Amino acid sequence: MTEKNIQVLLARRPEGEVRTSDFKIVETPVPQIADGQLLVRNHYLSLDPYMRGRMSAAKSYAQSVDIDQVMVGGTVGQVVASKHSGYQVGDHVLGAFGWQLYGVSDGTGLTKLAERGVPLSAYLGVIGMPGVTAYVGLMDIGQPKSGETVVVSAASGAVGSVVGQIAKIKGCRAVGIAGGPEKCAYVTKELGFDACVDYKLGRLTEDLAKAVPNGIDIYFENVGGPIFDKVLARMNPFGRIPLCGLISQYNAIEPYGLKNIGSILINRIRLQGFIVSDHFPRWTEAIKNIAQWMQEGRIKYRESVAQGIENAPAAFIGLLAGKNFGKQLVKLI
Amino acid sequence: MTEKNIQVLLARRPEGEVRTSDFKIVETPVPQIADGQLLVRNHYLSLDPYMRGRMSAAKSYAQSVDIDQVMVGGTVGQVVASKHSGYQVGDHVLGAFGWQLYGVSDGTGLTKLAERGVPLSAYLGVIGMPGVTAYVGLMDIGQPKSGETVVVSAASGAVGSVVGQIAKIKGCRAVGIAGGPEKCAYVTKELGFDACVDYKLGRLTEDLAKAVPNGIDIYFENVGGPIFDKVLARMNPFGRIPLCGLISQYNAIEPYGLKNIGSILINRIRLQGFIVSDHFPRWTEAIKNIAQWMQEGRIKYRESVAQGIENAPAAFIGLLAGKNFGKQLVKLI
Numbered sequence: 001m002t003e004k005n006i007q008v009l010l011a012r013r014p015e016g017e018v019r020t021s022d023f024k025i026v027e028t029p030v031p032q033i034a035d036g037q038l039l040v041r042n043h044y045l046s047l048d049p050y051m052r053g054r055m056s057a058a059k060s061y062a063q064s065v066d067i068d069q070v071m072v073g074g075t076v077g078q079v080v081a082s083k084h085s086g087y088q089v090g091d092h093v094l095g096a097f098g099w100q101l102y103g104v105s106d107g108t109g110l111t112k113l114a115e116r117g118v119p120l121s122a123y124l125g126v127i128g129m130p131g132v133t134a135y136v137g138l139m140d141i142g143q144p145k146s147g148e149t150v151v152v153s154a155a156s157g158a159v160g161s162v163v164g165q166i167a168k169i170k171g172c173r174a175v176g177i178a179g180g181p182e183k184c185a186y187v188t189k190e191l192g193f194d195a196c197v198d199y200k201l202g203r204l205t206e207d208l209a210k211a212v213p214n215g216i217d218i219y220f221e222n223v224g225g226p227i228f229d230k231v232l233a234r235m236n237p238f239g240r241i242p243l244c245g246l247i248s249q250y251n252a253i254e255p256y257g258l259k260n261i262g263s264i265l266i267n268r269i270r271l272q273g274f275i276v277s278d279h280f281p282r283w284t285e286a287i288k289n290i291a292q293w294m295q296e297g298r299i300k301y302r303e304s305v306a307q308g309i310e311n312a313p314a315a316f317i318g319l320l321a322g323k324n325f326g327k328q329l330v331k332l333i
Numbered sequence: 334m335t336e337k338n339i340q341v342l343l344a345r346r347p348e349g350e351v352r353t354s355d356f357k358i359v360e361t362p363v364p365q366i367a368d369g370q371l372l373v374r375n376h377y378l379s380l381d382p383y384m385r386g387r388m389s390a391a392k393s394y395a396q397s398v399d400i401d402q403v404m405v406g407g408t409v410g411q412v413v414a415s416k417h418s419g420y421q422v423g424d425h426v427l428g429a430f431g432w433q434l435y436g437v438s439d440g441t442g443l444t445k446l447a448e449r450g451v452p453l454s455a456y457l458g459v460i461g462m463p464g465v466t467a468y469v470g471l472m473d474i475g476q477p478k479s480g481e482t483v484v485v486s487a488a489s490g491a492v493g494s495v496v497g498q499i500a501k502i503k504g505c506r507a508v509g510i511a512g513g514p515e516k517c518a519y520v521t522k523e524l525g526f527d528a529c530v531d532y533k534l535g536r537l538t539e540d541l542a543k544a545v546p547n548g549i550d551i552y553f554e555n556v557g558g559p560i561f562d563k564v565l566a567r568m569n570p571f572g573r574i575p576l577c578g579l580i581s582q583y584n585a586i587e588p589y590g591l592k593n594i595g596s597i598l599i600n601r602i603r604l605q606g607f608i609v610s611d612h613f614p615r616w617t618e619a620i621k622n623i624a625q626w627m628q629e630g631r632i633k634y635r636e637s638v639a640q641g642i643e644n645a646p647a648a649f650i651g652l653l654a655g656k657n658f659g660k661q662l663v664k665l666i
Contacts, residue, residue, distance in 0.1 A: 053599075243597055243598050244598075246595060255593070255594070257589070257591060257592050258594055259588045259589070260588070261561075261579065261582075262579060262582065262588065264576055265577075265579055268606045268607055268611060269606050270603065270604075270606075271604040272597075272601070272602070273598040273599070273602050275601060
């Protein structure tokens with residue numbers, strides 16, 4: 001066990017691209033706990049695109065991280081000291097202790113993890129926030145019907161990979177959009193999507209047309225920008241677009257101007273932004289179904305794991321650039 | 334009664350701005366009717382923004398008008414000859430006979446108008462397609478709750494004027510966006526909106542901020558373009574945007590690029606395109622309520638009436654440029 005807590009603080013607000021110098025790594029004492037509290041040693045930190053928004057002062061759906069404060073983030077770990085009647089040393093917990101090795105809690109917002117036979121890290125991915133995001137966005141907003149075509153961008157990512165696999169389970173044609181031949185091969189051969197379009201080939205319009213011969217009924221949007229415009233051009237009447245993320249725009253100084261708004265009118269499309277934290281009542285059902293599908297071998301996942309808290313900033317920058325493959329984690333132990 | 338039928342045909346497909354030379358006016362014989370048919374002399378022709386789409390070859394939600402065919406459009410008129418058991422000479426009917434003086438029908442798509450004590454022309458406006466469009470878009474997609482703020486663009490138009498008045502009836506703050514001081518004065522003083530922002534003053538951002546101190550819960554969108562972007566910047570969490578029209582874009586060669594898509598994500602907004610013809614089951618309720626509110630003096634309307642079929646092209650071009658005041662009609666008799 002490390003004797004010191006190591007923390008990653010926000011050093012300054014990035015303009016445009018995030019740089020490692022926007023973060024500051026500090027050593028602090030391991031916190032002491034009071035009565036009713038417990039101390040957690042984090043094993044994995046989750047890195048997610050939404051964190052880019054927390055680095056900015058601009059209005060978003062959650063409060064910004066203050067300068068010199070610990071970066072926010074989901075974590076899984078183990079209780080190493082407890083003065084809380086509900087927790088014992090050795091318990092595994094899901095929390096939001098941020099980019100650091102240790103966290104103190106009075107139990108608020110903490111989830112004790114039942115033994116499901118899945119690795120601890122999966123609670124940050126496929127059966128955690130990204131998995132539930134995929135489930136809620138596709139099922140509640142997308143409302144897939146058998147035989148429909150579902151397209152998802154960032155298809156090899158933590159959310160996108162689950163979206164396409166649930167679409168297949170629901171009897172849909174699943175088409176991914178991803179960057180590069182390795183990601184596309186993973187999406188079709190390992191995850192079982194019907195097709196994957198490599199946007200980096202620069203012929204998205206033509207390749208998408210071939211991949212969706214019957215048009216698009218549901219577009220699960222993670223990226224924004226010109227890809228969104230090209231997908232809009234192939235949407236079917238009464239299509240649904242769960243808007244989950246706009247990762248191509250998070251570093252942008254000047255946002256991309258979306259031109260095909262006319263398709264939303266002409267095709268009577270429903271475009272709906274959502275955030276998984278608004279949908280807590282759906283969490284239990286989502287986790288239960290995803291865990292079941294995992295056991296049946298119908299949902300697979302992959303992780304990109306950076307080693308050591310010191311490498312969290314570089315891994316996060318890589319995530320924003322699409323360098324990860326599946327769920328991006330940082331191993332802290 | 335005119336001895337000849339006069340028709341306005343589509344002469345060529347406009348690129349960008351519509352010109353009178355895109356139309357051709359012809360005289361043809363008054364049609365003869367066969368058994369089971371009836372002949373209608375049209376009294377009013379409705380001019381509506383959607384007609385711009387029908388002039389283009391591009392895919393839209395309805396088929397284009399072919400070159401040298403009569404322009405499509407809603408009409409009200411009177412039966413002048415009948416070999417149809419359901420119609421007698423003198424009956425008033427709502428139909429879609431297009432830009433011409435006479436129409437023949439076997440009854441399909443025709444509505445016999447009951448005596449409600451409202452002028453015939455109102456069936457093309459406030460208690461016709463535009464009124465039902467306002468009702469369905471606001472009530473079913475917007476889902477207004479008392480105390481919310483509703484903003485509507487093209488607020489003095491046939492649809493927008495009804496949207497704001499229903500919003501007031503439902504206990505909302507109603508704010509219009511319109512072009513010029515006369516339209517804004519009409520919207521607030523005659524229609525009873527709480528505020529109206531004149532976008533032609535060139536300070537929409539500031540004036541909108543003042544008009545919606547508590548942000549915007551529902552934006553009923555008729556125009557698109559930069560106005561849409563500025564409204565998006567002031568939307569509240571969980572806002573709804575019924576997307577009814579994009580009139581600022583209909584003549585555009587290159588569509589405007591919408592930048593504030595991020596607001597849809599951050600605020601979990603539902604943006605939904607709709608077309609009233611998809612909502613026929615709602616027609617009866619909508620007309621019943623609007624007629625009732627009219628009788629109670631709670632819904633008012635105004636018409637811009639061009640005189641004579643020959644002036645339909647110029648009136649339509651004026652409509653696209655926002656020169657009309659309330660519902661744009663052409664009087665044919």
